[in-house]
Amino acid sequence: MKQQYLSKTTWRKWINVQKLSIKIPYAWMLLFLIGPLIALVSISFSEPAYALPPYEAVLKYVEGTYLSLKFHISNYIFIFKDSMYATVFLRSVYIAFLSTAACLIIGFPFAYAIFRAPPFWRNMLILLVVLPFYTSFLVRVYAWSSILSANGPINSMLMSLGFISQPLQLLYNDAAVVLGIMYCYLPFMVMPIFVALQKMDRTMLEAAYDLGCKPLRGFFTITIPLAKKGIIAGSILVLVPAIGEFVIPELLGGSRTVMIGRTIWTEFFANRDWPLAAALAISMFLLVIVPINYVQRANDYNEDEVSNKNQEADHA
Amino acid sequence: MRKKLFNISILFFCYALLYLPMINIIVYSFNASKITSVWQGFSFKWYKAVLNNPNIISGLFTSLKLATISATVATIIGTLAAFALVRHKRFKGRNIFESMVHMPLVMPEVITGLSLMLFLFWLRDFFYLPAFSGITPIAIAHITLGVAYVTVIVRARLSDYDMAVEEAAMDLGAHPSKVFFRITIPIIAPSCVAGWFLAFALSLDDVVLASFLSSPESTTLPMVIFSSLKMGATPQINALATIMIGVVLTGVLLAGLYMYGKQRKAMAKEAVL
Amino acid sequence: MKLAIKKLEPWQNPNEEPYISIENISKNFGNFPAVVDFNLEIYKGEFFSLLGGSGCGKSTLLRMLAGFEQPTSGKIYIDGMDMTNIPPYERPVNMMFQSYALFPHMTVEQNVAFGLKQENMAKSEIKDRVYDLLDLVELKAFAKRKPNQLSGGQRQRTALARSLAKQPKVLLLDEPLAALDKKLRDKTQFELVNIQEEVGVTFIMVTHDQEEAMTMSTRVGVMEQGRIRQVGAPREVYEYPNSRFSAEFIGSINLFDGLVVEEERDHALVRDEENDCTLYISHSASVPLGSQATVAIRPEKVTITKTPPKTDRNFTKGEVEEIAYLGDVSIYHVRLKSGKLVMATVPNLQRGAALPIEWEEEVYLKWNSNSGIILTA
Numbered sequence: 026m027k028q029q030y031l032s033k034t035t036w037r038k039w040i041n042v043q044k045l046s047i048k049i050p051y052a053w054m055l056l057f058l059i060g061p062l063i064a065l066v067s068i069s070f071s072e073p074a075y076a077l078p079p080y081e082a083v084l085k086y087v088e089g090t091y092l093s094l095k096f097h098i099s100n101y102i103f104i105f106k107d108s109m110y111a112t113v114f115l116r117s118v119y120i121a122f123l124s125t126a127a128c129l130i131i132g133f134p135f136a137y138a139i140f141r142a143p144p145f146w147r148n149m150l151i152l153l154v155v156l157p158f159y160t161s162f163l164v165r166v167y168a169w170s171s172i173l174s175a176n177g178p179i180n181s182m183l184m185s186l187g188f189i190s191q192p193l194q195l196l197y198n199d200a201a202v203v204l205g206i207m208y209c210y211l212p213f214m215v216m217p218i219f220v221a222l223q224k225m226d227r228t229m230l231e232a233a234y235d236l237g238c239k240p241l242r243g244f245f246t247i248t249i250p251l252a253k254k255g256i257i258a259g260s261i262l263v264l265v266p267a268i269g270e271f272v273i274p275e276l277l278g279g280s281r282t283v284m285i286g287r288t289i290w291t292e293f294f295a296n297r298d299w300p301l302a303a304a305l306a307i308s309m310f311l312l313v314i315v316p317i318n319y320v321q322r323a324n325d326y327n328e329d330e331v332s333n334k335n336q337e338a339d340h341a
Numbered sequence: 342m343r344k345k346l347f348n349i350s351i352l353f354f355c356y357a358l359l360y361l362p363m364i365n366i367i368v369y370s371f372n373a374s375k376i377t378s379v380w381q382g383f384s385f386k387w388y389k390a391v392l393n394n395p396n397i398i399s400g401l402f403t404s405l406k407l408a409t410i411s412a413t414v415a416t417i418i419g420t421l422a423a424f425a426l427v428r429h430k431r432f433k434g435r436n437i438f439e440s441m442v443h444m445p446l447v448m449p450e451v452i453t454g455l456s457l458m459l460f461l462f463w464l465r466d467f468f469y470l471p472a473f474s475g476i477t478p479i480a481i482a483h484i485t486l487g488v489a490y491v492t493v494i495v496r497a498r499l500s501d502y503d504m505a506v507e508e509a510a511m512d513l514g515a516h517p518s519k520v521f522f523r524i525t526i527p528i529i530a531p532s533c534v535a536g537w538f539l540a541f542a543l544s545l546d547d548v549v550l551a552s553f554l555s556s557p558e559s560t561t562l563p564m565v566i567f568s569s570l571k572m573g574a575t576p577q578i579n580a581l582a583t584i585m586i587g588v589v590l591t592g593v594l595l596a597g598l599y600m601y602g603k604q605r606k607a608m609a610k611e612a613v614l
Numbered sequence: 615m616k617l618a619i620k621k622l623e624p625w626q627n628p629n630e631e632p633y634i635s636i637e638n639i640s641k642n643f644g645n646f647p648a649v650v651d652f653n654l655e656i657y658k659g660e661f662f663s664l665l666g667g668s669g670c671g672k673s674t675l676l677r678m679l680a681g682f683e684q685p686t687s688g689k690i691y692i693d694g695m696d697m698t699n700i701p702p703y704e705r706p707v708n709m710m711f712q713s714y715a716l717f718p719h720m721t722v723e724q725n726v727a728f729g730l731k732q733e734n735m736a737k738s739e740i741k742d743r744v745y746d747l748l749d750l751v752e753l754k755a756f757a758k759r760k761p762n763q764l765s766g767g768q769r770q771r772t773a774l775a776r777s778l779a780k781q782p783k784v785l786l787l788d789e790p791l792a793a794l795d796k797k798l799r800d801k802t803q804f805e806l807v808n809i810q811e812e813v814g815v816t817f818i819m820v821t822h823d824q825e826e827a828m829t830m831s832t833r834v835g836v837m838e839q840g841r842i843r844q845v846g847a848p849r850e851v852y853e854y855p856n857s858r859f860s861a862e863f864i865g866s867i868n869l870f871d872g873l874v875v876e877e878e879r880d881h882a883l884v885r886d887e888e889n890d891c892t893l894y895i896s897h898s899a900s901v902p903l904g905s906q907a908t909v910a911i912r913p914e915k916v917t918i919t920k921t922p923p924k925t926d927r928n929f930t931k932g933e934v935e936e937i938a939y940l941g942d943v944s945i946y947h948v949r950l951k952s953g954k955l956v957m958a959t960v961p962n963l964q965r966g967a968a969l970p971i972e973w974e975e976e977v978y979l980k981w982n983s984n985s986g987i988i989l990t991a
Contacts, residue, residue: 047432050422050488054441057485061456064463078462131355138351141344150352152597157359159589162546163566164582168362170570171369171579178365211359231682232715234702236729237780250719269449272548276570286451286549293455293553303459306452318447 069303070096080300100304110288110305114312117284120199120274121267124206125214128263129256131207132214136255137248139215140222151219158212166276169205170196173277197279205273210266214259221255222248257324261317268313285309363586370579387580397581400565404545407476407561411483412541418484419491419540420533426492427499445489454553457482461554478554479561483547487540494539498532623847624657625833631694633658633816634679634784639688641674641840648674650840652688656833661810661817663827665863666837672820675837676786679818680709693783703732708782712789714773716761722748722772723757729780747775750809767798774806778813787819791826803829824864828852836860852912858989861910868916868956869989870909874899882988883927884909888952892927896983901990908989915985916958918946918971919978929980932956934973946971948979 072081072095081095104110139150157165171177173195180192195201229251233243249256271286278284285305293302370388374381391397422442429435445453461473473481506528510520548563555564566578624630632655641649649671656662664672677683679690681702690697697705708729716725726747730740748754751771761769770790777785790806791799807830810817821827827834828848836843836851836859844851844860855861858869870893876883882899884907885892893909901907923929935955936947939962946958958979971977 046421046424047429047438050418050425050442050492051434051438053418053485053488054438054444057457057460057481058441058444061453061460064460065452065456068459068463078466082467131358134351135355138348138355141348142352152593153356154359156590156593157363159542159593160363160586161563161566161582163548163563163570164366164585165362167566167570167578167582168366172362172365208358208362226713226715228711228713228715229717231680231702232709232711232717232776233728234682235680235705235707235709236776237703237732238728239703239732242732247717251717253719265447266449269451271451272567286449289451289455290552299459302455306455309449310452314447314449321447 065303065306068300069100069307070098071300072097072099073298073300078299079297097300100300101308103301104304104308113283113285113288114309116282117268117286118313120202120206120282120284121264121270123199124203124210124267125260125263127203127207128211128214129260132211132259133218133252133256135211136215136218136222139219151216154212154215162209162272165209166205166273169201169208170276173201173204196277197282199278199282201277202274202282202284205277206263206267206270209273210263213262217258217262218252218255221252221258225251254324257320261321261324265314265317269309366579367583367586369576370583372576372579375576387576388584390577391580391584394577396560396565397562397577400560400562403476403559404562407480407483407559408541408544410476411480411487411544412537414480415484415487415540416491416533416537419488419536420495420529422488422492423495423499423529426496442489442492445486446493450486450547450549451553453482453486454550457485457550458553474556474558476559478556479547479551479559482550482554483540483544486543486547486550487536490539490543491533491536494536495529495532498529502528623832624660625655630657632656633660633693634818635689635691636675636679637689637691639675639678639685639690641671641678641683642686647840649678649685652840652842654835654842654845656816656818658816659814660833661807661819661831663819663821663831663834664837665821665824665827665834667822667863670837671840672837673788674840676709676788676818676820679784680707680786681705706783707786708777708780708784709786709788710773710777710790712792714761714769714793716769716772716776718761721758721760722753722764725761725772726776726779728776733780743779747779750778750812751775766794767802770794770802774809778809778815781813782815784816784818787817789821790819791821791823799826806830828864836863838863854987855910855989858908858910861987861989866913866957868911868913870911870986872907872909874901874903874905874907877901877903881983882907884988889930889950889954891930893986894927894983895986895988897988899988899990901988909986910989911981911986913945913957914943914959916956916979916981918948918958918960919980920971920975922978923980928983928986929978930956931976931978934971934975934977937969937973946977948977 067082068080073079074081135154139147139154142150172179174180175192175194175196177195179195180189183189184192225248229247230243233247234240238246268284269286270284271290274282274284274287278287289302289305289309292298292305369380371383371385372380373384373386422438425432426435426439426442432438457478461478507520507524510524511517515523546563547561548567551561551564552567555561566581569575569578634654634656636652636654636656639649639652640647652671652675664675666672674683678685679697681697681700685698688698692706697707717728720728723744726744727740730743735743745754745757748757751774753768753771753775756764756768756772761772764772770793774790791802794802803826819827819831831848833845834848834851835845838859843863844856846854851860852864855864855867861867861869870884870886870889870891872884872886872891872893874882875885875892877899879898880896882895882897883892884895884899886909895909899907922931930950932948932950934946935949938945938947941962943959943961946960948956948958950956956979
């Protein structure tokens with residue numbers, strides 16, 4: 026009896042230790058993820074001021090006795106009123122969509138070609154897709170700025186072939202940014218599509234051929250719909266970071282390529298308008314990230330799952 | 342046959358797109374000319390310059406220190422979080438917990454960086470907490486991001502393997518703590534290592550978070566490169582980039598060889614049996 | 615009189631043209647011969663089963679009929695047309711896959727309609743055909759569901775409807791029942807046969823389950839290592855196996871090896887020295903006197919007694935080693951002096967009856983002279 030009692034307490038102790046596995050990450054995330062978000066929201070509702078820090082807090086202890094609570098929605102109103110910000114948002118979304126489309130146009134055939142390669146080569150080919158991802162992000166962006174530069178290889182080749190006499194301005198425009206984003210995020214597009222293709226049951230295509238479907242039609246009616254999940258997942262993986270992208274437009278974009286990430290940065294560091302920067306960040310989060318997350322949820326819904334309820338029908 | 346040729350040409354084009362920019366950097370890093378893209382003969386001088394550049398060297402050390410700390414802490418917290426998510430199917434706020442852990446994966450880094458920066462100021466100015474200084478703010482941001490990645494990796498491994506293994510060990514008389522150290526840890530160790538390396542790489546590579554949170558005494562290597570790129574490229578960057586590519590290639594190659602060796606050993610064992 | 619009414623089976627009728635001819639088909643995967651110089655003729659309206667263990671080449675043969683694999687050599691004719699180089703999407707053949715291969719992104723209705731759509735058939739016509747088929751497989755109520763919302767049995771029937779939609783000349787079935795559980799499988803066996811009789815399509819089924827093959831097919835082909843070992847109606851293959859392999863593969867069997875000591879037109883005598891047993895078989899061995907022969911006797915044809923029989927042939931003696939109670943029957947494993955194990959099946963006719971024979975008892979096993987069959991291969 027006593028023996029059993031003892032072992033029960035050790036069990037309990039162990040389970041308590043296991044509870045720590047919830048508490049520690051929970052505490053960390055509350056403190057350093059939710060805390061900052063609360064700060065961000067709160068500052069987005071405060072008034073800018075020439076002070077240090079450069080804003081008047083929402084909740085403030087006023088000299089004397091009372092606490093004051095003041096919400097300013099002026100920052101948000103400003104964002105909505107000034108068409109510049111709308112333009113910036115639209116432009117970011119536009120560039121991000123273009124980049125995602127470019128990624129898809131290159132990434133799908135790429136993934137499909139790897140999928141069609143002999144199995145012996147596939148792992149090697151996939152490793153080669155991921156390998157550049159392991160090199161520094163900055164190096165990858167820089168690589169393009171060097172290729173596209175006035176005396177870079179493209180311009181010098183075109184000049185030596187006599188197509189142009191003056192170097193073309195290939196850098197510092199939207200196209201360069203789209204190219205840069207496409208290049209940096211290509212593995213994010215290729216991998217999910219490849220995984221989706223590989224998960225696809227090969228007999229599906231055989232079944233389609235067997236039912237009289239020609240290979241090209243099979244590609245469109247079977248292969249692409251079955252890879253849809255991978256296509257959507259890859260597109261989200263490219264689109265989301267592309268919208269908030271900061272480094273690539275900074276290095277490859279021109280003065281007209283103003284994206285949200287860059288604008289937030291400017292408001293924060295150059296204009297020292299912290300409340301406005303915070304309001305921009307919140308707006309971006311709500312306008313862009315929330316809907317995309319919703320799409321992602323819908324995509325995650327597992328189609329292959331069989332509910333057990335259906336199995337019972339057989340023996341009813 | 343025609344299909345095959347088509348396939349090969351697609352692959353050829355895509356890999357060219359991926360690798361030609363890299364090769365371009367590597368070639369020009371050995372260029373003697375000061376103008377990055379005019380070839381004037383072979384030289385190691387930019388490598389020498391990189392090694393003698395105090396900004397780069399100190400940035401490198403800052404980055405390595407930062408990445409080691411953040412990866413280690415992120416692996417510990419992330420593994421715990423993965424355990425919580427796999428082993429505790431029901432606890433208060435599980436959904437919130439799960440979405441919190443995954444949030445950094447989808448949140449633009451600009452928002453993460455900005456909010457953490459504002460938060461730290463907030464703490465200092467309104468709660469009179471001691472200001473974080475040095476690499477601590479960046480480390481916090483990198484840990485938060487790293488936790489998300491580690492959790493995903495370890496969680497996949499944990500939910501993949503059969504709980505019955507642990508139950509079998511307990512059935513054979515092992516105490517839960519012994520089961521944990523003898524069975525669970527060895528099984529998830531590879532995924533923890535993978536998570537650590539990913540968190541390390543993320544930290545080493547990050548520009549956005551660092552540019553919000555760094556202070557003059559904590560300038561990371563990507564920050565050094567970023568600011569010098571904004572000034573305009575110098576051939577030194579080519580050399581530095583080549584060194585970085587080289588280190589990554591060697592690392593991946595060694596890891597690949599290690600895995601290959603392991604696989605062959607396993608296969609040899611099977612053959613003997 | 616009765617004999618005259620009985621329809622002659624097509625394979626017994628010399629005037630009947632085969633519907634499907636497989637001529638000298640070989641298929642190698644690298645150095646591995648999956649199918650070796652294979653010849654087979656199947657007639658219209660048959661339900662033919664290819665039976666064999668895994669890796670015997672039966673699935674490869676099926677895939678060659680469907681057009682997914684090209685034979686290394688040989689020819690395939692269906693309804694008089696050479697199919698050897700026709701791609702799968704142009705063959706008048708449809709296949710029901712083991713995994714069913716239902717398109718997960720389409721509803722039951724769309725799945726069934728898929729084949730018809732490829733023919734540019736009018737929409738209303740497609741719809742009518744699809745609903746006729748869904749009626750046939752009793753899935754009308756599930757037309758708008760996706761495969762993941764169906765039970766295993768419903769998926770199986772969807773796959774069947776889909777493969778029948780184009781009214782193929784031949785339907786190929788790759789282990790059609792393997793994914794179902796035992797009870798459902800037994801039920802579906804009869805359903806499948808009924809549907810085949812209703813639609814009148816020639817079925818070729820691949821299976822490793824001999825019971826399935828026996829109950830469903832008009833003829834069975836037993837395969838081993840890419841070759842066909844025996845073709846015949848289920849009863850024929852069971853009662854008159856032509857080789858050791860098909861005797862052992864289908865059901866269980868007792869084999870006695872001996873020498874032919876007497877050979878007449880109507881009977882043969884085989885002497886098994888090792889087990890001190892003389893076997894009298896009421897058919898000729900068709901081998902010269904003194905040659906080696908194997909006599910095969912099914913366990914249910916062996917009777918087990920405690921009293922010694924009065925003859926000097928068709929019996930042997932041993933000790934009961936094991937009694938396996940299966941409910942309807944019990945199987946006795948009797949160890950002979952030579953160490954050989956012989957099985958005898960005894961029906962359990964009465965409930966609660968005391969075991970007539972117990973473990974470790976000395977027993978006699980005997981059988982009729984028309985029970986044994988001489989195997990020379």
